[in-house]
Every structure is written in C-alpha cells, then in structure tokens.
Amino acid sequence: MPSLPDVAPNVAIVGATGAVGVELVRCLEERNFPLASLKLLASSRSAGRQVNFRGQALTVETLGDDSFAGVDLALFSAGSGLSKVYGPKAVAAGAVVVDNSSAFRMDPDCPLVVPEVNAGTLANHRGIVANPNCVAIIAVVPVAPLARAFGLKRLQMATYQAASGAGAAAMEELRASTQAQLEGRPFSPQVLPHPYAFNLFSHNAEVDAESGYNGEELKVIEECRRILDTPELPIGVTCIRVPVLRAHAIAMTLEFDRVVTPEEVREVLAAAPGVRVVDDRARNHFPMPSEAEGQGDVLAGRVRRDLGDPSGRSIALFVAGDQLLKGAALNAVQIAERLVPAAKPQLRSGELVGAS
C-alpha cells in the first residue's frame, strides 16, 4: 500500500481546470500545503492552459497512463469514469489518491472521510481515500457531533443545492439563462435538463424507477450512514437544485434518543470543529449561501424544537456550506493534510479560506 513520504510530496491534480480543480489549486496555495512539486492534469482540451500557483505559471498537461511517475499524492476531480480508470494506475505508480468522485465511496477498502468526523478511518486506506458527496459532507459536519452527544434516531433533510455541484458549465448556464430571462430572450438549457433562471427542480441525477429516489439522494443516504458509522440510520432526503451559484443549504430535522433542548444543541454546535453557529433571531440572521461562499466552515442555525414531533426529541436546523470548498476541494485537501506527515503541524480547523 502506498504511503506518503515524510518530506513534502510531489502532488498531482487530475481535473485541474474544472470547478473543483480550480479550488483545489487555491486551497493548496492558501493553506500553505507542503509540496515539492505540483502537476496539473486535465483532458487534452484543457492541456496547455496556464494556471498560477505561488507566483509561478504552471502548464496544464494531458492526463495519460504515464502521468503519475514520481507522484506521491494525486487529488482526483474529473468524474467517476476517469477515477475508475486512472485512480488504480496512480496507486500502482506509488501515489496515494484522494478521489472526489463517487467511484470508490462505497468500496470498503477506501475510507470515506470527513476529517472532523472520522479521520481515524484513514489508517485503513489501501491507496485510495474517497472524498464524500458534497451534501453528505455539509450535513455530517454538524450532525456528527450532535449524534455523538445525544444519539441519533432519524434524520430528515430537504436540500437547496447550488449550480456548482453540476460543474462549471452549470454555473455558467445559470448565469447565461438568467441574463437571457432578464432581457426577455429565449434560452435552451444545454447542461441541465430544465430551465434554471429563477427556477428550481428536483436534482438532475437519474431517478431509481423502483424507489423514486434519485442518485444524489441515494448517495447522501448511503454516505451519511457510512461516515457516521450508523449503517441502519433512517434518513429521508429530498434533493432540489436551486438557482444559487456555489453554496448548498439544507433544512434538517434530527430525532435524538432523548429529549434535547435547542440550548444543548447550540452548545454542541458551538464547540464542533468545522461548524460556525449563525443563529441570531433578533436580526433574522441565519445561514445563507451568500455568507457560506468562500468559507471553510459549515454555517448552522435556526436551532429550534421541531414542532412536527410532539415527543420533544426532535430538533430543526438550517445549514449552509460552500459546495466547492468544504463540499469538495477543501475537504479533499484536509484529508491530504492528515495523510502528509509534513503537513500535520499546520492542521487548522474551521479557519476562513478566501475565495473569489
């Protein structure tokens, strides 16, 4: 099994020009990730592009079979198909892979990691570590400490998901279709299946004909259970794509093993790594995508008794997190920091990460 050297590793990013890839480069730079070299890989379409990193212009190279010679750590964000093909090749070449796709998330040999929650499982990796689905990450950061404190019986979620989860082209389609609608021009969606300007729709992942759940919802359920290490936890979720650019929000209710007060919940959240409580009732100030954007923390608020459960055991929450940062790139880099001995002293939790 590959492991990382004690000195600063040689790093590669696969999918370096995508929405998440751009943030991976930025996170490595802003967090002073210790690396000896950085190689940017993408499809031949993007090869030759120049990307700035620590004052140097790096040239994007075409991903190929020999891309991983000398690479110690490969951060993949180029879709599940490419991860399945090139992930094992990178491992064979001696790299440790942190994969942002769904390819290995349910593979028992690949830990599925949110460092604040289950960093301990990293010890079991055999070359590939899976970075979870963005909704699963943003959900478990506040849910895990509450589950630990009070015991979790049921979790119900409705999501408000940004365009970024469908990639940079979807973000551009949201902008372009909105501009067209404001000008009264027609617009035919090319990336997403439905009109997006001032509209929302059930998540675009394929819907399972039998259960009626879409692929995104099934990922969220399976991955939350795996990360929380509660394989039987009943989780209900409705995933909705909303016309927001890059931060997801989730309305959730949590049923605990016992009666829990909002004050107890707020205390646990205030002490939880990676969570920032935003819960100002007097100013009507709660988690919003506009304030989650560019933040490493998941914002959590609207903590209150769930009036839908007369037992008093359920609490309602509203959370928001940057889909491209904690939901993807930042979490991957935080995993890498746990893997790289040289990065360990720099581990910081919950700090701000600037973004455009």
Added chain:
Amino acid sequence: MPSLPDVAPNVAIVGATGAVGVELVRCLEERNFPLASLKLLASSRSAGRQVNFRGQALTVETLGDDSFAGVDLALFSAGSGLSKVYGPKAVAAGAVVVDNSSAFRMDPDCPLVVPEVNAGTLANHRGIVANPNCVAIIAVVPVAPLARAFGLKRLQMATYQAASGAGAAAMEELRASTQAQLEGRPFSPQVLPHPYAFNLFSHNAEVDAESGYNGEELKVIEECRRILDTPELPIGVTCIRVPVLRAHAIAMTLEFDRVVTPEEVREVLAAAPGVRVVDDRARNHFPMPSEAEGQGDVLAGRVRRDLGDPSGRSIALFVAGDQLLKGAALNAVQIAERLVPAAKPQLRSGELVGAS
C-alpha cells in the same frame, strides 16, 4: 350579516395595483366572474392609474371611508393593517369581504377557506372570509385529500418560497439585484433584509424569540391546522425564501395512521380537485415553479416512501403552486364564486388560468 345578492354583485378590489391585486383583476376577467360593476381601490399613490378590464379602462380610486357604498363584494389585498381598518367598514356598508391578509385568519367568526378543502365552513361567515397564507393553501390542497383517505399523524415541510410573497417590489428587487450581480455592480437591498441575487435566506418574517419560529412558519402551522380541522396536528416547517419570482415549492413528508404505498397516494392525488400529478421518474420531470406559474392547480410529485421513517407509514412529496394565483388571488376568487349565487353554475375546479 351581509350576504350576496342573487344577481351579479358590485365588486371592489382593495389593493388593486399590488402583485396580488393585478392577479385578482385578471382572475375575475378570465373566469368570467359575474359582476355588475368593478371598483378598483388603492392608496392615493396609485390612484388615477388606468387598468384594463373586459376591454374597458377602469380608473383606480383612492381607498377611503366611503369607498364601499353600494359594494356587495370586496376583495382585500392591501396588507393586514388596512384590512383591520377597512374590512369592518366594508361589512358595515353591506359588503361581504374576502380578505387576503392575515388580519382575520385565526378569528373564529371568519372562516379560513380553501374551497377544495373546507368550502362548507363558508356558511358560518359573518361578513368576512379569510383567504389563507399562500404556503398553507398550496400545502393543504394535496394534503387534505390524503389526510381524509389515510389519517394524518404528522406533517413536516421545508419551503422554497418565491419573491412574490413579499410583493411586487420584492420581485423587482430580485430582478434588479440579479442584473446588478451579473454585471458585477454592487446592490443594496431595500425591500428584503438580505441579498437576494443567486441567494436564499430564512423567511423575512419576524422570528419569535422564544420558539425560534418565524411569523410565516407560525402562520403556516396554525392555518394548516385550522383548514384541515385538526387543531392538534404536529406540523414542523422551515420557511425559506429562494430566488424564484412567483411560484412556491414545498418538500414535505406526511406520516399517516397506517402503512400507505406511493401508488395509493398517487391515486388519491390524481382524483383530488385542484391537484395535478407531475411525477415522471423516467424523464426526471417533477413539480417546478416554472411550470406552476400561471396554473390554477397545485403540481404534486416525487411521491415515494419516506426512507426516514422505517415504519412505512410516511410518504415524501414535492409540490409547487403559483403563489399569486392559487396561493392568493385565484383562491380568493374561488371563495367569491362560492359566495355569489350567480357564479355557482360556472364553478370549475383545477382548470388552467393564463397569466403573464
């Protein structure tokens, strides 16, 4: 107690130039509402404006103490403060009032009516009939027939609410702030408390310091209970304002008294007045604001078992309805149709209503 004449009534609209007022005029016209005359009332700021109705230009008049002489039916949509002052004056002048504000919704003397659900309570009116909150209307149209069929134990909702619920100025603020963001210009919100372009936020109604619920959520809970005639029904709700112009959506889970299959639910919804089932799993086609806009029906779909409830008694749904039509103006006009003997033969349920 005022009642309506057997012949076509003289009708007044209070708040005729607001977002809902404009739709009230349109609904009366498109539904061929039988009326002898139509008087349009608004604040002095809007007085003098011309509004087309059935090929005639009507001039908006200033609302005043003597506005209701000779009026048989007054449709109010000018905010709770004006309804409290002028509603009783209209009744004293002999009119029946259908009020779109929250002023009388919990007054036991004022029926709170969604015609598909509880038209029978109209018989108890003493001059004022209350038109419910938009989310409450859009929720109960699909929920009520399910509650009747299977018995409802709990209702959980997360809303996706359009700008229109905050009025025409909020819709314009959504458009203007979005245009500004697309052009990279700064924009200071004037109508809503938070940036709205490509953003969402907890509903702008005041938050109860004690419970943490906002005024919108408390209205939804109280009004759904009253309309469904289930005063103790546990209802949990999170109300979120999303950057959509005029149709609301709701993700909901319903726990019934017994195990219910998605097929049973779909059958009840398919037969329910005012509901159109949009539930095409193969095409990923479900209720969307863009398709709810301009529709009299509430769209309902994503019918599936709630995996958050292992008992099998809970069903998840996603619904969408036009906030200005069924959520406000259309429901008020449908109430008026039940009150006006001359309109009765024209009663139609669930048909399309064109809108801009």
